[in-house]
Amino acid sequence: xxxxxxxxxxxxxxxxxxxxxxxxxxxxxxxxxxxxxxxxxxxxxxxxxxxxxxxxxxxxxxxxxxxxxxxxxxxxxxxxxxxxxxxxxxxxxxxxxxxxxxxxxxxxxxxxxxxxxxxxxxxxxxxxxxxxxxxxxxxxxxxxxxxxxxxxxxxxxxxxxxxxxxxxxxxxxxxxxxxxxxxxxxxxxxxxxxxxxxxxxxxxxxxxxx
Amino acid sequence: xxxxxxxxxxxxxxxxxxxxxxxxxxxxxxxxxxxxxxxxxxxxxxxxxxxxxxxxxxxxxxxxxxxxxxxxxxxxxxxxxxxxxxxxxxxxxxxxxxxxxxxxxxxxxxxxxxxxxxxxxxxxxxxxxx
Numbered sequence: 001x002x003x004x005x006x007x008x009x010x011x012x013x014x015x016x017x018x019x020x021x022x023x024x025x026x027x028x029x030x031x032x033x034x035x036x037x038x039x040x041x042x043x044x045x046x047x048x049x050x051x052x053x054x055x056x057x058x059x060x061x062x063x064x065x066x067x068x069x070x071x072x073x074x075x076x077x078x079x080x081x082x083x084x085x086x087x088x089x090x091x092x093x094x095x096x097x098x099x100x101x102x103x104x105x106x107x108x109x110x111x112x113x114x115x116x117x118x119x120x121x122x123x124x125x126x127x128x129x130x131x132x133x134x135x136x137x138x139x140x141x142x143x144x145x146x147x148x149x150x151x152x153x154x155x156x157x158x159x160x161x162x163x164x165x166x167x168x169x170x171x172x173x174x175x176x177x178x179x180x181x182x183x184x185x186x187x188x189x190x191x192x193x194x195x196x197x198x199x200x201x202x203x204x205x206x207x208x209x210x
Numbered sequence: 211x212x213x214x215x216x217x218x219x220x221x222x223x224x225x226x227x228x229x230x231x232x233x234x235x236x237x238x239x240x241x242x243x244x245x246x247x248x249x250x251x252x253x254x255x256x257x258x259x260x261x262x263x264x265x266x267x268x269x270x271x272x273x274x275x276x277x278x279x280x281x282x283x284x285x286x287x288x289x290x291x292x293x294x295x296x297x298x299x300x301x302x303x304x305x306x307x308x309x310x311x312x313x314x315x316x317x318x319x320x321x322x323x324x325x326x327x328x329x330x331x332x333x334x335x336x337x338x339x340x
Contacts, residue, residue, distance in 0.1 A: 025225045026291055033295045037302045044309045051314035055321065071251055078247055082240055089236040089283065096231045098223050179222035190283040193243065194276055200247055201272040205254045209261050 025180050032184040036191050039154075043195055046147045047202065053143045054206075060138035065207035068133050068144065070124075074204045077120045078196065081155070084113035085193040088162075092186050095179070103169060103182070107162050110189065114159045121152050147203065151195050158192060161185055226291040239282035246271050 052058075054065055091106020125145075128134075135145040165185060168178050222228065250268045253259055259267055280286045286296045 023225075025222060025227060029227055030294055034298060037298060040302065041305060041309065044306045048310045048313035051310065052317040057321075057325070071254065075248070075251055079244065082243055085283070086236055086240040089231070090233060092228070092231040093233045093236070096223065096228055174223055176222040179225070179228060183227050187284065190279065193239075193283065194279050197243060197247065197272055197275045197279070201250060201268050205250055205268050206265060208254060209264050 024176060025183065028180045029183050029187065032187060036187055040191070040195075043147075043150070043198070046143070046150060047198060049143045050147050050203065053139045055140070058139040059141075062138040062141060063131075063133045064140065065144070065203070066210075068128055068141070069204045069207035071200070071204040071208055073120075073124070074200060077117050078200055080113050080117035080120065081196045082193055084110045084117065085189055087113060088186060088189045092182065095174070095182060098174060100169060100173070104166060107166055107169075111159055111162050114155055114162075118152060118155055118159075121148065125149075144203070148199065151192065151199055154188075154192055154195070158185070158189055161188070226289070230285045230291070232285070235282040235285065239279050242278050242282070243275050246275055 056064055087106050087109035089106075091103045091110065094102025094106055133141055135142045162185065165178070165182060168181070172178050250271050254264060254268065280299070284295070286292055286299065288296060
C-alpha cells in the first residue's frame with residue numbers, strides 16, 4: 001500500500017485518495033506487543049538480579065543453585081510448557097481455517113499441559129520448602145523464587161485467559177474482538193516459551209555448572 | 211483500496227495476522243527448542259565441555275532459540291502487518307543488554323575488586339553471615 005502504484009492508464013499514484021480503513025486487529029495486537037516488551041523488561045530486571053545474587057556469598061550459608069535446581073526433572077516442565085505453546089499455536093492454525101472445534105481443542109490441550117507445568121512447579125516448590133529452602137532463607141533464594149514464580153504466575157494468568165476465550169468463542173464466535181484477543185493470547189503464550197528458554201538455560205542448566 | 215484490503219477490514223479471519231499462522235513454522239520452533247535444550251542438558255549433565263566454556267555454549271543456545279522463536283513462533287518479519295513489532299523489538303533489545311549485561315558486569319567487577327579475600331579484614335567467613 002505504501003509503494004507508488006501504477007494505475008491502468010500508466011500514471012503513478014503517489015498518494016491515497018481514500019482514507020485508509022481503521023484496522024482494529026493490527027492496532028490492538030501492536031498495543032499488546034508493546035505491553036509484552038515492557039513485561040520482558042520486568043524479566044530482564046529479574047534476570048539481572050538473579051545474575052548478581054547467584055553467588056555463594058548471597059546463599060548466606062544456605063543452599064546454593066547447585067542444591068536447589070534439578071535440570072533433568074525440570075526438563076519435564078520444558079516439555080510441558082513448549083507442548084502447551086505448540087498446542088495453542090496450532091489452535092490459531094485452526095482459527096485460520098475458521099474451525100471453532102479445532103480452536104477449542106487446541107486451547108483445551110494447551111490448558112491441560114499448562115496445568116501439568118504448574119503442577120510440576122508447585123511440587124518442586126513444596127519439595128524445596130520441605131528441605132528448608134524458602135524465599136526468606138537468603139538473597140539468592142529470594143530472587144530464585146521470585147523469578148521462577150513470576151513465570152509461573154504468567155502461566156496461571158494465561159490459563160485463566162484461555163478459559164475466558166473458550167467461553168467467548170462459544171458465545172460470540174469469531175468476531176473481530178474475539179479474534180484480536182486470540183491473537184494477543186498467542187503472543188502472550190509464545191512469549192512464555194521464550195522466557196522459559198532463559199529460565200531453563202540461565203537458572204537450571206547454569207545452576208549445575210561447577 | 212483493493213478488494214483484499216476491504217475483505218480484511220470486514221472478515222477478521224482474513225487479517226494477515228490470522229493468516230500468518232503456520233503449522234510447519236510452529237512445529238519447527240517446537241522441535242528446535244526441545245532439541246537444543248535437550249542437547250544443552252546432555253552437555254551439562256555429562257560434563258562434555260569444561261565448565262569454563264560450557265556457559266558461553268549454553269548462552270549461545272539460548273540466544274539462537276530466542277531468535278528462532280521470534281521468527282517461527284511470533285512470525286516477526288518486515289511485512290506490512292509485522293514491521294512495527296519487529297522495529298519495537300529491535301529498539302528494546304539494547305535495553306535488555308544494558309539492564310542485564312551492565313548490572314551483572316558491574317556487580318561482578320565490584321565483587322572481584324572489593325571482596326577479594328587477600329584484602330585485610332575482608333575474608334569471607336560463612337559463620338558470620340548466618
